[in-house]
Amino acid sequence: ISDNKDNLTEHLNAVIERMNSSLTETTKELMDFKQSESKIHVLKIYIFEDAAIPRRKTGCPEKWIRFGSSCYFLREEYKTWDKARESCRARGADLVVINSKEENDFISKLNKQHFWIGLTDRDLEGTWKWVDGSPLTLFWASNQPDDHDGEEDCAEINFEFPGLCNDIPCRLSRPSICEKEQKLCV
Numbered sequence: 349i350s351d352n353k354d355n356l357t358e359h360l361n362a363v364i365e366r367m368n369s370s371l372t373e374t375t376k377e378l379m380d381f382k383q384s385e386s387k388i389h390v391l392k393i394y395i396f397e398d399a400a401i402p403r404r405k406t407g408c409p410e411k412w413i414r415f416g417s418s419c420y421f422l423r424e425e426y427k428t429w430d431k432a433r434e435s436c437r438a439r440g441a442d443l444v445v446i447n448s449k450e451e452n453d454f455i456s457k458l459n460k461q462h463f464w465i466g467l468t469d470r471d472l473e474g475t476w477k478w479v480d481g482s483p484l485t486l487f488w489a490s491n492q493p494d495d496h497d498g499e500e501d502c503a504e505i506n507f508e509f510p511g512l513c514n515d516i517p518c519r520l521s522r523p524s525i526c527e528k529e530q531k532l533c534v
């Protein structure tokens with residue numbers, strides 16, 4: 349009986365020890381789990397809050413350049429004022445409308461050439477109008493507009509000096525600058 353008791357005690361001790369070590373292991377696993385749980389929590393915050401930050405996209409189509417809240421596209425092909433306007437409109441834009449000195453400085457630096465802008469006095473000679481009806485902000489070159497030979501009803505920019513405008517016949521061919529509002533995705 350005594351032997352049996354010793355054996356039993358030994359066996360029991362071994363079982364207790366195994367249980368203890370298993371408990372230690374389980375505790376460790378639990379701690380690991382809690383740690384990764386908090387990691388996941390941090391990750392969740394990162395993902396969701398980050399997704400809430402608006403992406404710094406320009407809001408302009410590829411190859412268009414953003415300035416202020418507009419997108420600009422340089423059309424290098426030489427076209428009449430009407431054809432140039434048509435091709436801007438086909439892209440959901442229109443010929444550029446200059447609303448400020450800053451915008452004038454910006455577009456005049458896009459290229460040194462003479463470009464069509466969205467300005468005409470076709471409807472009423474001498475009454476210049478932007479294609480979108482914006483209030484007039486004009487930067488005429490000296491002695492312009494002169495309606496030379498009585499047939500200059502469309503405006504180009506970068507005449508004589510960058511940013512200065514001149515009236516010329518609408519049927520002449522010039523590159524052009526299209527402008528459209530940038531689209532902000534929130």
Ligand SMILES: [Ca+2]
Binds near residue numbers: 418444445446447
């Ligand atoms: Ca504008």
Ligand SMILES: [Ca+2]
Binds near residue numbers: 500502515
């Ligand atoms: Ca005119």
Ligand SMILES: [Ca+2]
Binds near residue numbers: 494495496500515
């Ligand atoms: Ca002129």
